[in-house]
Amino acid sequence: MFRSKRSGLVRRLWRSRLVPDRDGGDGRSKRSDEFRDGSCGSNPEKIPKTELGPQELKNVTYALLKRLKEKPLDALLEAVESKGGMPSDCVLVPQTELRLGGHSASPPFLLCKLYRWTDLHHSTQLKALCHCQSFGALDSSETVCCNPYHYSLLCGPESPPPPYSRLSPSDEHKPLGKSGRNSHPGTSVGSSSSCGRRSHWCSVAYWEQRTRVGRLYPAHEPSLSIFYDLPQGTGLCLGQLNAVRTRSKIGYGIVLSQEPDGVWIYNRSQHPVFVHSPTLDLPSSVRGLTVRRVMPGYSLKVFDYDKSSWILQQGMEPPVGLEGPYDPHSVRISFAKGWGPCYSRQFITSCPCWVEVLLNTHR
Numbered sequence: 001m002f003r004s005k006r007s008g009l010v011r012r013l014w015r016s017r018l019v020p021d022r023d024g025g026d027g028r029s030k031r032s033d034e035f036r037d038g039s040c041g042s043n044p045e046k047i048p049k050t051e052l053g054p055q056e057l058k059n060v061t062y063a064l065l066k067r068l069k070e071k072p073l074d075a076l077l078e079a080v081e082s083k084g085g086m087p088s089d090c091v092l093v094p095q096t097e098l099r100l101g102g103h104s105a106s107p108p109f110l111l112c113k114l115y116r117w118t119d120l121h122h123s124t125q126l127k128a129l130c131h132c133q134s135f136g137a138l139d140s141s142e143t144v145c146c147n148p149y150h151y152s153l154l155c156g157p158e159s160p161p162p163p164y165s166r167l168s169p170s171d172e173h174k175p176l177g178k179s180g181r182n183s184h185p186g187t188s189v190g191s192s193s194s195c196g197r198r199s200h201w202c203s204v205a206y207w208e209q210r211t212r213v214g215r216l217y218p219a220h221e222p223s224l225s226i227f228y229d230l231p232q233g234t235g236l237c238l239g240q241l242n243a244v245r246t247r248s249k250i251g252y253g254i255v256l257s258q259e260p261d262g263v264w265i266y267n268r269s270q271h272p273v274f275v276h277s278p279t280l281d282l283p284s285s286v287r288g289l290t291v292r293r294v295m296p297g298y299s300l301k302v303f304d305y306d307k308s309s310w311i312l313q314q315g316m317e318p319p320v321g322l323e324g325p326y327d328p329h330s331v332r333i334s335f336a337k338g339w340g341p342c343y344s345r346q347f348i349t350s351c352p353c354w355v356e357v358l359l360n361t362h363r
Contacts, residue, residue, distance in 0.1 A: 009073040010065045014058065016080050017114040060098055061114065064107055064146075067093060076147060080115050084149035084268055085231050085252055090133045092143040107146040108134070115148045116297060126151045127299050129266060130223050130257040152266045152299035155292070201258045205356045206238055210349045214241040216358075219256065226355060227253030227268075238353070247352055249336040256357060263303035263359065265333065267294045274338040275300065276348070277331040279307040281319050289319045291340040302331050303359060323347040331357040 065073065072091045079088035097104040109123040120126075128135040132150035133143075200218035204226065207213065217224075217236045225235030228250035238250055251269040267273050273294050280302065281290045294300050311328060318326035323346075334354040339345040348354055 006066075006070050006073060009070070009077055010062060013065055013073070013077055013080060014061060016077070017061075018116070018118050056101065060100055061110065064093065064098065064110065076111075079147055079149045082231060083252075085233075087232055088147055088149060090145040090150060091147040092133065093146050095142055095144045106144065108144060108148070108151060111146045112148045112151055116151075117153065120153075125153055127154050129255065129299075130259060130264075153297050155294060155298050155300040199360070201360050202256070202263070203358045203360070204236055204256075205358065206236070206241060207349070207354050207356060208352060219258075222259075223255055223257040225253065225255050227251070247336060250353065253335075254333065262301045262305050263331065263357070264299055265294060265302045265331075266299045267296050269335070270296055271336045272296065272338075273336070274334045274351075275302050275331065276322075276340070277302045278311055278319075278328045279304040289322055289340045291338055291342070293338060302333075303329075305361070308361070323349060327358070329359040329361050331359070333357065 065076075068076070068091065072089075075089045076091045078086050082088075093107050096107065098107065098110055099105075100110070106123050108126060109120065112126060113120045128137070128145070129150050129152060132145050132147070134141075134145040134150070137144070200220050201222075202219045202224075203216040204219065204224070205212055205216055225233055227233060227235065227237060227239075228248060229237065229239040230252060238253070249269070249271045251271065253269055254273060255266040255268060257264045257266070262279070265273070265275060275292045275294060276289065280292055281288070292300060292302075308328065332348050332354060333356075334348055334351040337343075337345060337351045339348045339351055345351055
């Protein structure tokens, strides 16, 4: 019997889904025709195991995918099969609620749970990446992107918000909407120089232990990819540098994005990255060196413009345990290896490969 290309794409997408391991793992390396979810609770997007069967999940997924035309299905399949290694377009669907096990779920939640995070509990854990059409979109938008590789998970705060934060704990990590942006003076996204060319908002230096490799790389666009090697991609490719210690664990690397409320990092690799910036340190008389771990698939606001201004106004001392000159407008990021009081490496200059992000703020 003749089967259309669209039907074939839908079947391939269904077979490409992730399945959680029996021991509670994330299922990234395991695929099957069964879908198990042990999450439970009153959260409207937590799907209890006893109420959600594989056939029901398949029916809902097929119904969603069959709404898509051939081109969006191609884009979605390419993103899923390359695990985000290939640039992919937004996959827009009408803003609607799906019914799973008697509970409601959004299209991005369903596909992110199917293809990226089987233990995902709620759509509020997701952050649309800055290049996605759903980034900063209002709830009243008629369409939403359901490309799972256009989303990341939000890193939760490791401590209560400091007193100078104007946001509540639940709102601290939410990106601002497109309307009414409160961009910090001198850091507005898309600002241009007097000659009409977009001025760079940061420069990136790549280091291997104490040795800098290559030149400073200026970032003019709002987002910058830093990676070892990709099937296709633009940005800072560390694999092309004359480097002797570059590790394959850099992989797909990271994405830095300048957003209205600060600078965000998205870890798109398969290994954690470790971050330090002045706005991650807690305000106190003696500040310790705060190094945050960002797991694969997660996003973290690594530089906060408002907090930076507050720190400058207070004239606070550099954190204890920081090696080298203190720059209040720089972010240091190490690939796969941590440093600081909680690690065997006390200084980032002992890490095999790391980058220094020099922000063009207040300079």
